[in-house]
Amino acid sequence: MQKLNIAIPQDAVWILNKLNEGGHEAYIVGGCVRDSILGRMPQDWDITTSALPEETKTIFDHTFDTGIKHGTITVVLHHENYEVTTYRIDGEYADCRHPDEVSFTKKLNEDLLRRDFTMNAIAYHPKEGFRDPFHGQEDIAAGIIRGVGGPAKRFQEDALRMLRCVRFSAQLGFAIDPETWAALCANTALIQKISAERIREELQKLWLAPFANKMPLLWESGLLAQIDATLSASLIANSQTLLEEISLCPKDNILRWCIVLQHYPIGEVKGFLKGMRLDNHSLKRISLLLEELSA
Known part of the structure; x- marks a missing residue:
């Protein structure tokens, strides 16, 4: 199994494990995975999960609603904020910027499909390794920016x-x-x-x-x-x-x-x-x- 070049913060690992213990899938995702593969220090550690926002809120003591309409809850741990977002499928984008509505899904691949570029559509779990249905790792290795889908x-x-x-x-x-x-x-x-x-x-x-x-x-x-x-x-x-x-x-x-x-x-x-x-x-x-x- 391929290893990340930068270790995931223990707090982020703890959040993943707590979601797993609650019976939910959970991965770090997006830019933090891309930057870790590139050997760059991620600025944020975003987490995607099969847990619904309400389920995420019951698992952690300190949370606040960042964008609950779009499935995002912020978990506060040791004075650091971690965005935890439910797997989702985006509806139409009437304003060419934000989806008019979203629907939640239990399938990670459907969530990754809505993302912008293959290099940002990679999920990772320390115990499972990479989930990379759109070959983002290959594009990173080749130095290519490619739209998802x-x-x-x-x-x-x-x-x-x-x-x-x-x-x-x-x-x-x-x-x-x-x-x-x-x-x-x-x-x-x-x-x-x-x-x-x-x-x-x-x-x-x-x-x-x-x-x-x-x-x-x-x-x-x-x-x-x-x-x-x-x-x-x-x-x-x-x-x-x-x-x-x-x-x-x-x-x-x-x-x-x-x-x-x-x-x-x-x-x-x-x-x-x-x-x-x-x-x-x-x-x-x-x-x-x-x-x-x-x-």
């Missing part, structure tokens, strides 16, 4: 996944599977349904990502043009210089925004940043630095 459907369900796809490529240095890339390019207009706050969060992670050579995927796909046509034209015209400068720039959010926006019309920068819902402190610092650069 039909990638077009995954993007149409949640349009933010398109930005996440590009951001993961730049963070991990992975290539995007051709079918997934074609589906992304065909659905870029759906990004307009996503809130500016969520788009900004993904862009900021992208600006800070270590594989700057993957950043052009943002505008080559047509995705950036749907977010802001002026910025897209600016980065396309200055792509080579941008990549060189951003690779040399300290990993600082303000400085990276300045590099990205240095050829943006100076009189329109504040409007763009306000539209991205950037905090006022960062907005002022970026605007001042860009004004000095253009002086």
Whole structure:
């Protein structure tokens, strides 16, 4: 049985075991499994289980409802929060972001099918090993980002996944599977349904990502043009210089925004940043630095 590169925290193992003792399946799942396989330290340890939310709440002393409508309960243990979510099947996504309704299931594979990419659709239990019906481990080993099932459907369900796809490529240095890339390019207009706050969060992670050579995927796909046509034209015209400068720039959010926006019309920068819902402190610092650069 393959071993994870990073040990699961004992508290997370304890939660898995308590759910198992209650007669339920339980696994760590998603990004924490992916990062562990890659030898990266997970930020969160998410757990998926066959237990219904009400059953989860009866097993643990300290919980609170995070998103009980969607099956998520937060278990608090030693001042740490662990999200425990019931296996579920998502309904329609009318807003291209959240399912209108969910139904609970007892089948792990049905829960994994609703996830975005194969590398994020892997479950793991210390005693059972990996549950990986969509071959996510193989894609991680090959450095490929591949949509689970039909990638077009995954993007149409949640349009933010398109930005996440590009951001993961730049963070991990992975290539995007051709079918997934074609589906992304065909659905870029759906990004307009996503809130500016969520788009900004993904862009900021992208600006800070270590594989700057993957950043052009943002505008080559047509995705950036749907977010802001002026910025897209600016980065396309200055792509080579941008990549060189951003690779040399300290990993600082303000400085990276300045590099990205240095050829943006100076009189329109504040409007763009306000539209991205950037905090006022960062907005002022970026605007001042860009004004000095253009002086």
